[in-house]
Amino acid sequence: MTLLGQFALWTAFLLGIWCAVVGFSGRWRGRPDLSTSVIRAVYGICAALLVAAACLWKALITHDFNVEYVWAYTSRNLPTYYVLSAFWAGQKGSLLFWALVLSIFAAAAQALSSRRYAALLPYVAAVTSAVVAFFLSVMLFAANPFERMAVTPFDGRGLNPQLQNVGMTIHPPMLYLGYISITIPFAFAIAALLSRKLDTGWIHAIRKWTIVSWLFLSIGITLGMWWAYVELGWGGYWAWDPVENASLLPWLTMTAFLHSVMIQEKRGMLKRWNLGLIVGTFMLSIFGTFITRSGVIASVHSFTQSNVGYFFLAFLIIAGAFGFTLLYTRWHLLEADAKLESMVSREAAFLFNNLLFLGIAFSVLWGTLFPILSELVRGTKITVGPPFFNRVNIPLGLLLLALTGIGPLIAWRKASTSNLRRQFIWPVGAGVATAIILFALGMRDGYAMLALALTGFVAGTVSQEFFRGTRARRRIHGESLPLAVVRLVGRNRRRYGGYIVHVGMLIYFVGFTGMAFKREREATLKPGQSVELKSPYGHTYRFTHVGISQYKALNRIVSAATVEVARDGKPEGVMTSEKRQHFTTENGAEVPSFEPSTEVAIRSGLREDLYIVYAGSVNGTEEAVYRFTINPLVWWIWFGGFVLVFGGMITMWPGDGSPMPAPARRTQAGYGVTLVGAGEPS
Amino acid sequence: MNEQLVTSRRTFLFRGTAVVAGAIFAARRASAQAQSPLAGSGPTGMLGDPGAAGRAQAPTTSGDNDAAIQSIEKRLRCTCGCTLDVYTCRTTDFSCTYSPELHREVLALQAGGMNGQQIIDAFVAKYGEQALMAPKPQGFNLAGYLLPGTLVAAAGSIMLWILSRRRVRTGAELIPVEVHATPEELERLRAAMAEGEGG
Numbered sequence: 106m107t108l109l110g111q112f113a114l115w116t117a118f119l120l121g122i123w124c125a126v127v128g129f130s131g132r133w134r135g136r137p138d139l140s141t142s143v144i145r146a147v148y149g150i151c152a153a154l155l156v157a158a159a160c161l162w163k164a165l166i167t168h169d170f171n172v173e174y175v176w177a178y179t180s181r182n183l184p185t186y187y188v189l190s191a192f193w194a195g196q197k198g199s200l201l202f203w204a205l206v207l208s209i210f211a212a213a214a215q216a217l218s219s220r221r222y223a224a225l226l227p228y229v230a231a232v233t234s235a236v237v238a239f240f241l242s243v244m245l246f247a248a249n250p251f252e253r254m255a256v257t258p259f260d261g262r263g264l265n266p267q268l269q270n271v272g273m274t275i276h277p278p279m280l281y282l283g284y285i286s287i288t289i290p291f292a293f294a295i296a297a298l299l300s301r302k303l304d305t306g307w308i309h310a311i312r313k314w315t316i317v318s319w320l321f322l323s324i325g326i327t328l329g330m331w332w333a334y335v336e337l338g339w340g341g342y343w344a345w346d347p348v349e350n351a352s353l354l355p356w357l358t359m360t361a362f363l364h365s366v367m368i369q370e371k372r373g374m375l376k377r378w379n380l381g382l383i384v385g386t387f388m389l390s391i392f393g394t395f396i397t398r399s400g401v402i403a404s405v406h407s408f409t410q411s412n413v414g415y416f417f418l419a420f421l422i423i424a425g426a427f428g429f430t431l432l433y434t435r436w437h438l439l440e441a442d443a444k445l446e447s448m449v450s451r452e453a454a455f456l457f458n459n460l461l462f463l464g465i466a467f468s469v470l471w472g473t474l475f476p477i478l479s480e481l482v483r484g485t486k487i488t489v490g491p492p493f494f495n496r497v498n499i500p501l502g503l504l505l506l507a508l509t510g511i512g513p514l515i516a517w518r519k520a521s522t523s524n525l526r527r528q529f530i531w532p533v534g535a536g537v538a539t540a541i542i543l544f545a546l547g548m549r550d551g552y553a554m555l556a557l558a559l560t561g562f563v564a565g566t567v568s569q570e571f572f573r574g575t576r577a578r579r580r581i582h583g584e585s586l587p588l589a590v591v592r593l594v595g596r597n598r599r600r601y602g603g604y605i606v607h608v609g610m611l612i613y614f615v616g617f618t619g620m621a622f623k624r625e626r627e628a629t630l631k632p633g634q635s636v637e638l639k640s641p642y643g644h645t646y647r648f649t650h651v652g653i654s655q656y657k658a659l660n661r662i663v664s665a666a667t668v669e670v671a672r673d674g675k676p677e678g679v680m681t682s683e684k685r686q687h688f689t690t691e692n693g694a695e696v697p698s699f700e701p702s703t704e705v706a707i708r709s710g711l712r713e714d715l716y717i718v719y720a721g722s723v724n725g726t727e728e729a730v731y732r733f734t735i736n737p738l739v740w741w742i743w744f745g746g747f748v749l750v751f752g753g754m755i756t757m758w759p760g761d762g763s764p765m766p767a768p769a770r771r772t773q774a775g776y777g778v779t780l781v782g783a784g785e786p787s
Numbered sequence: 788m789n790e791q792l793v794t795s796r797r798t799f800l801f802r803g804t805a806v807v808a809g810a811i812f813a814a815r816r817a818s819a820q821a822q823s824p825l826a827g828s829g830p831t832g833m834l835g836d837p838g839a840a841g842r843a844q845a846p847t848t849s850g851d852n853d854a855a856i857q858s859i860e861k862r863l864r865c866t867c868g869c870t871l872d873v874y875t876c877r878t879t880d881f882s883c884t885y886s887p888e889l890h891r892e893v894l895a896l897q898a899g900g901m902n903g904q905q906i907i908d909a910f911v912a913k914y915g916e917q918a919l920m921a922p923k924p925q926g927f928n929l930a931g932y933l934l935p936g937t938l939v940a941a942a943g944s945i946m947l948w949i950l951s952r953r954r955v956r957t958g959a960e961l962i963p964v965e966v967h968a969t970p971e972e973l974e975r976l977r978a979a980m981a982e983g984e985g986g
Binding site: 441461721726 | 795807810831833835836837838839840841842843844846851852861862864870872875878879881882908913915916917918919920921922927928931932934935936938939942943946947951954975
């Protein structure tokens, strides 16, 4: 099977080269046969990579330990679902996964795109095929997943215990799907530049792709936070690790694009900016891959260091130079159709929103690369960790949160004073009321209070938008309240789906704020001994160590430390944290395969999470060392993720995606008429 | 021998009942003892496989929960290569041998009479600037702290300046268009715009 896999990889690679050369050269113009050939090559690449993937999966499932990758990431006693997910657990497999998914997306882009964009599609095929060919070249010349070993071991090394978690079966694919799908908008942008078809056509062609990418990235990042929280045992979910930062960067620029593209659609402005954002987002997704795989920056997430980093660096430079040079050469074709007229307008609010997204992206990138820069300039190694990122990014994040509430309240084109007064009074009131209530409840943390007050303000904005829209529907159509809400959202999915996304972000912010009130304590307890910890809400938790039991399960020996929990003297049940010693087989005997890993005991609630970590035992006895943590409001982060995804899905739900003609959009934005003698426009 | 084993039915039933009752009583008593709450320090048995429970841990000391110590350790980087701070590493990666050692070093320096800043300075002197989780905001490092905010502020100011100039220039370009509509029609238009304004 590995031979077939190798053959499939080479077939896909050669097809990719053919497609890229013919597609970019433009020789297909006036040659329908070549044009068809280019597009068929995309499907051919996809089919070849499906074969290659099937070969690797078969090798994994059949425990073919002669294949180095299978030996390195699986073992005979590994549960089947982890054997399947081992496909993307290592460098080589994840490269094949990347190429496979990109080829599927590329084929889908060809199959699903409207024939209106026929002039762009061969160029799109060329770009996607070039990217796939690049990934295949890395595999064929540096990291081949089908590489065989000189001898066949009886058993494999097994999968890292920290990857043996349901989150790790979903989180990496989701993140990869986000990273990979960015290639499609990038391909359309390059196609528009190459074909000089720079009207809003390419924007409409990629609208759903950009939301898909953004959604996958959002899901991937949130699942990564969840995995870090439940699996790593440090009681947090975001450590500003370079690889985490690398996933955040394209998300930030993509979010900026999703906002700024509305200005291009409604006003024909920011064309250069939007193209720059798409090219930049693609660069950042490759940069993230470079960071993960090169080992150039120390990270807990990094794959084993190898020379594939050089491939990615070279590709990053070439793709960046190509994309931005192309943009420069088409600069004169990208004149805006209109100009901003007022700083008090929704366009200006979106511009400032973009500025902040880009500012945060820059500060994250800057902080990630600053250790390298410092070493180059001063010859001194430094560490840039969470204190740096928090200090730089929290003020920018709060400004962005404020703009989330301000933007929807300001009219397009130009807002009048009375319009502002009418729009802002309730949301500002909600924000101030939130601050007063929190102060009265005893909150004194400045940043936390500001964050929650701004959350109140934005919640006020969104509620007001829903309230006014629903009221208008009820007045015009006489609908019941639930029907009016449903139809309001259904008829303008993009706008109200976007508001729901904003609500999701608010819920995230509430969760983030909770970390300011974290409580933790370490304790060494003999069976029967207790320790107390006070929650930020004033409750006293009592943790009593019951004992430690050891037993064998699946591919590991489990040491389970059990704790009885009582809140204010009232029993709340037991919680169990574990140490897991995984083992593999060597010469017929079971031997430990990794350092023992920790399984955290978590009791999650709306108000707070109880988080218990069994650190280990004293002198091999039942006397256990624990870390008890109370994490307020963490649950809200995961719930915020659900709301965000729900809102995102509403914005891209099919059936309402037909682009509105530009004049209609501009009329909607208030450019058609000014009502004389009718008072202030709504 | 056979005669010695012979027992009357009544004696057999009496003795049998007594044995069963005694066994039930003993079992209940043992069960009651096992389920009774463990008060104070109970028995500390040995683990069957201590190696499977991870690296042996030292008992917690008062310094481990000292907020001042934790605050210092959150500013110091563990040298094991994990990229975590000393506090997070020693309370998360229980296989790390560096962070417990660095923790003891912090405790020793504090016991020697040093305050937080002096302990951090002592670490920087010993391990170099990379011992800090974030560089000191001085010299070249200031560029790290100030550049993002400065760029955002500068770009924002330029945008505001351009927009404020443009407002003056384009203000006269707004051309009112007269619309002949009844107040009812205008009200319906307002309601429709409130509902359907693109966002």
